[in-house]
Amino acid sequence: xxxxxxxxxGAGNLATQLAKNLYKHQHTIKQVYSRSIENAQLLANEINAxxxxxxxxxxxxxxxxxxxxxxxxxxxxxxRFPKVNGIVVHxxxxxxxxxxxxxxxxxxxxxxxxxxxxxxxDFKEIPCLIEANNTQTEEYLIRVAKSISxxxxxxxxxxxxxxxxxxxxxxxxxxxxxxxxxDLLHEKNIDFDIIKPLIQxxxxxxxxxxxxxAQTGPAIRKDMNIINKHMDMLNNxxxxxxxxxxxxxxxxxxxx
Amino acid sequence: xxxxxxxxxGAGNLATQLAKNLYKHQHTIKQVYSRSIENAQLLANEINAxxxxxxxxxxxxxxxxxxxxxxxxxxxxxxRFPKVNGIVVHxxxxxxxxxxxxxxxxxxxxxxxxxxxxxxxDFKEIPCLIEANNTQTEEYLIRVAKSISxxxxxxxxxxxxxxxxxxxxxxxxxxxxxxxxxDLLHEKNIDFDIIKPLIQxxxxxxxxxxxxxAQTGPAIRKDMNIINKHMDMLNNxxxxxxxxxxxxxxxxxxxx
Numbered sequence: 471x472x473x474x475x476x477x478x479x480g481a482g483n484l485a486t487q488l489a490k491n492l493y494k495h496q497h498t499i500k501q502v503y504s505r506s507i508e509n510a511q512l513l514a515n516e517i518n519a520x521x522x523x524x525x526x527x528x529x530x531x532x533x534x535x536x537x538x539x540x541x542x543x544x545x546x547x548x549x550r551f552p553k554v555n556g557i558v559v560h561x562x563x564x565x566x567x568x569x570x571x572x573x574x575x576x577x578x579x580x581x582x583x584x585x586x587x588x589x590x591x592d593f594k595e596i597p598c599l600i601e602a603n604n605t606q607t608e609e610y611l612i613r614v615a616k617s618i619s620x621x622x623x624x625x626x627x628x629x630x631x632x633x634x635x636x637x638x639x640x641x642x643x644x645x646x647x648x649x650x651x652x653d654l655l656h657e658k659n660i661d662f663d664i665i666k667p668l669i670q671x672x673x674x675x676x677x678x679x680x681x682x683x684a685q686t687g688p689a690i691r692k693d694m695n696i697i698n699k700h701m702d703m704l705n706n707x708x709x710x711x712x713x714x715x716x717x718x719x720x721x722x723x724x725x726x
Numbered sequence: 727x728x729x730x731x732x733x734x735x736g737a738g739n740l741a742t743q744l745a746k747n748l749y750k751h752q753h754t755i756k757q758v759y760s761r762s763i764e765n766a767q768l769l770a771n772e773i774n775a776x777x778x779x780x781x782x783x784x785x786x787x788x789x790x791x792x793x794x795x796x797x798x799x800x801x802x803x804x805x806r807f808p809k810v811n812g813i814v815v816h817x818x819x820x821x822x823x824x825x826x827x828x829x830x831x832x833x834x835x836x837x838x839x840x841x842x843x844x845x846x847x848d849f850k851e852i853p854c855l856i857e858a859n860n861t862q863t864e865e866y867l868i869r870v871a872k873s874i875s876x877x878x879x880x881x882x883x884x885x886x887x888x889x890x891x892x893x894x895x896x897x898x899x900x901x902x903x904x905x906x907x908x909d910l911l912h913e914k915n916i917d918f919d920i921i922k923p924l925i926q927x928x929x930x931x932x933x934x935x936x937x938x939x940a941q942t943g944p945a946i947r948k949d950m951n952i953i954n955k956h957m958d959m960l961n962n963x964x965x966x967x968x969x970x971x972x973x974x975x976x977x978x979x980x981x982x
Contacts, residue, residue, distance in 0.1 A: 540947075564955055582924060585942070623920065629914050629916055633916060635960070636921055637924055637943075638943055638970070639906045639910070640907035641924050641928045642942060642944070644900045644903050644904070645928055645931070645932070646977050647895045648895075648900070648932050649938055651892035652937050655888065658885050660888065664855075667852060667853060668839055668840060668893055669896050670930075670933075671839055672897045672901055674926075675901075676904050677926075681901055681902075681907075686897070686901070688898070693796070696820050699820055700890075703888075709976070713976070717899045720902065
């Protein structure tokens with residue numbers, strides 16, 4: 471007989487934050503599995519669960535199994551995973567739902583946010599993107615997602631993969647550009663704090679304007695005077711100079 | 727004899743927001759100059775000033791002249807500007823203070839933020855970066871800056887130019903990446919709203935972590951499985967594919 475318990479597979483950033491939020495909202499987390507028993511124990515202690523590091527010790531009558539491990543480990547783990555009656559989901563942006571098709575009830579539970587170990591985020595505002603292989607599973611996953619998030623959406627695997635690529639540009643690459651700014655400022659002994667209001671405002675603007683409308687700077691104005699001056703100043707940073715030129719040309723040509 | 731009046735030269739985004747904030751904080755704006763009398767009048771009406779579009783009509787006894795026009799127009803305008811006793815400043819990130827050396831008292835008043843016509847910003851939190859050619863001018867500009875901003879800093883021309891380049895990366899280029907995300911989502915009929923929490927969190931993170939620590943995503947994990955998958959998915963967007971590869975390699979190689 472199936473219980474209402476949840477089993478968490480993985481103890482990384484996402485698994486940790488998701489498990490804690492489920493626990494906080496009255497869900498029973500039965501077990502935490504990780505290849506490292508220490509990592510499993512660290513998380514298990516916080517959510518009153520059992521830590522395990524062997525698949526054979528996993529309960530087979532849980533209602534929900536959330537697999538939150540690296541994409542590369544996901545396929546192998548799924549192969550070794552016993553066939554269970556409960557619902558089995560993964561949390562990966564770029565993996566198809568069909569990866570879990572050996573389970574009668576399966577789906578995807580993708581909290582769309584960037585997670586770091588040292589920065590907690592409020593799950594209430596995180597879009598939870600759900601996909602399921604049947605209506606019953608879908609309804610259950612939506613219920614669970616709504617218990618921790620105010621923003622639950624049904625999304626297909628095809629859409630989710632595109633969302634993941636969009637996120638690489640809007641989050642990962644964007645943060646890399648913050649880092650370039652950090653290094654440029656550091657080089658002239660300028661504290662990074664000076665640019666933080668600009669970074670926040672740049673992000674805030676797209677709450678009101680779409681990014682094409684919000685675009686400012688020398689490239690969109692085709693201000694070759696400044697662009698050439700910046701190119702000269704980057705003479706000692708050939709790789710940054712190339713990048714500056716590439717992105718400026720893309721903006722000038724309205725490419726995307 | 728010099729009055730306490732301010733003359734604003736320019737009626738663009740920055741000139742408009744700066745003039746309004748000065749007016750709000752009890753400064754007297756005597757005149758607004760713009761080549762277009764209509765633009766000058768629009769701003770002048772809001773701040774109880776006189777609109778002019780001829781340099782010969784400009785009062786010569788104001789305390790402060792703020793030139794906030796395009797970099798390319800700045801040099802020519804400065805040449806035609808009469809020699810006045812008041813302080814003359816420009817507001818340009820990438821222009822040297824020496825551009826104004828024909829004036830006995832001159833400086834730079836650079837509000838370090840991105841301005842759009844349709845989005846108002848709170849000047850209180852905008853770093854105002856000041857430079858001056860003598861102590862008296864410096865003290866006066868700091869006093870004016872502090873009347874509208876809580877974040878006033880002395881910055882050299884050399885530092886300011888570097889700050890401006892850093893801003894192109896952290897603001898203009900970042901916004902361009904938001905735009906790429908917008909277009910990718912639009913292509914699959916996904917509302918841009920879905921990615922807004924991620925964009926905000928990405929910006930918020932650097933308030934607590936430095937950008938190198940905050941970096942997430944497939945490239946920093948050297949996750950070739952996802953990177954190759956994304957490269958395949960971008961096969962119909964050759965230019966985005968090149969960009970994805972370039973930035974991913976930079977992140978993987980820790981280049982900046």
